[in-house]
Amino acid sequence: MRRTASVVGLVVGLYLMARAIVEPFVIDMTDPATYRNDWGGPSLLGVLLVHCGPGVLSGILIAVALRRRRVRARTRRPE
Structure with missing residues (x-):
């Protein structure tokens, strides 16, 4: 269950990041309309x-x- 929540969270987070990258190019920042x-x-x-x-x-x-x-992961490795 925890792994599923992590994957869903990652997918939603990547979508929001892509949207943040694209947004300034979608709107015309010089035209408030x-x-x-x-x-x-x-x-x-x-x-x-x-x-x-x-x-x-x-x-x-x-x-x-x-x-x-x-x-x-680094701290769990046996040396």
Whole structure:
């Protein structure tokens, strides 16, 4: 069960990261009309925080989890 939750979390996190990478290219940052009605609008900062923030947070959490896993694997090895 824990492994399934980890895989689902990883897939969702990778989706959010991809969305965060693509979002600045999808909207025209010089034209407020393209993002005015989006979540976080009407300001550009709000739109980027709402659309890119979860991807950045996911990247940080995935990196922390992978680092912990690597440290745990290193300490379990017999020498």
